[in-house]
Amino acid sequence: EIVLTQSPATLSLSPGERATLSCRASQSVRSYLAWYQQKPGQAPRLLIYDASNRATGIPARFSGSGSGTDFTLTISSLEPEDFAVYYCQQRSSWPITFGQGTRLQIK
Amino acid sequence: VQLLESGGGLVQPGGSLRLSCAASGFIFSDHAMAWVRQAPGNGLEWVSTVSSTGDNTFYSDSVKGRFTISRDNSKSALYLQMNSLRAEDTALYYCAKTASNHPDYWGQGTLVTVSS
Numbered sequence: 714e715i716v717l718t719q720s721p722a723t724l725s726l727s728p729g730e731r732a733t734l735s736c737r738a739s740q741s742v743r744s745y746l747a748w749y750q751q752k753p754g755q756a757p758r759l760l761i762y763d764a765s766n767r768a769t770g771i772p773a774r775f776s777g778s779g780s781g782t783d784f785t786l787t788i789s790s791l792e793p794e795d796f797a798v799y800y801c802q803q804r805s806s807w808p809i810t811f812g813q814g815t816r817l818q819i820k
Numbered sequence: 821v822q823l824l825e826s827g828g829g830l831v832q833p834g835g836s837l838r839l840s841c842a843a844s845g846f847i848f849s850d851h852a853m854a855w856v857r858q859a860p861g862n863g864l865e866w867v868s869t870v871s872s873t874g875d876n877t878f879y880s881d882s883v884k885g886r887f888t889i890s891r892d893n894s895k896s897a898l899y900l901q902m903n904s905l906r907a908e909d910t911a912l913y914y915c916a917k918t919a920s921n922h923p924d925y926w927g928q929g930t931l932v933t934v935s936s
Contacts, residue, residue, distance in 0.1 A: 714881075745920075745921075747922040749864070751864075756914055756926035756927065756928055756929060757864065757914075757923070757926055758926075759922065759923065759924045759925075762919065762920075762922045762924070763920075763922075768924060800863065800864055802864075802866075802922065804920065804921035804922055807878050808866060808878070808879075808881065809854075809866040809878075809921060810866065811863060811864040811865065811866065812863075813863050814863045814864075
């Protein structure tokens with residue numbers, strides 16, 4: 714099973730700042746990594762698929778990069794609605810796995 | 821895209837439950853579908869995926885042998901039969917449409933509580 718480790722567990726930033734979230738895989742997942750955003754009481758929303766492709770309707774301030782074992786989700790300038798929990802997920806091999814999440818909170 | 825889960829509830833350990841997901845707004849038979857769960861206060865855990873035709877199924881080790889995923893393309897419906905339920909199966913169960921095994925649309929979930 715591929716283990717995804719996200720860091721930091723919690724990130725405290727202010728609106729307008731740049732956020733950088735990390736996801737590290739225990740073995741290569743090639744580019745088969747996605748990022749999700751989840752707000753309290755809501756279902757997750759797909760942000761980025763296959764490492765760097767924005768999903769439909771996702772603002773350009775969200776970008777993804779990386780391949781192999783190291784991936785990054787960047788939010789270029791935080792909006793108030795971006796404060797949420799973010800998960801990475803790999804589809805490179807079964808079983809599909811998720812990271813444990815990074816909580817992005819307002820400083 | 822709309823995904824509406826149903827069938828959750830309170831069940832005793834060792835009991836069974838069948839979850840359903842009604843899909844609309846896309847060509848259901850073109851897409852693999854998945855169940856993903858989230859225990860209270862915890863992260864996301866993939867449970868199972870079924871291929872677009874229903875011929876291929878995949879399970880997490882934690883549910884293999886106890887849960888069965890299936891679909892009825894004529895009804896645009898996804899199912900999860902859950903047997904031998906355990907306390908650790910307590911979670912919000914999401915139905916998800918997938919695109920190359922990335923869940924891209926999610927329902928709002930149905931809550932399963934396993935407790936005596």
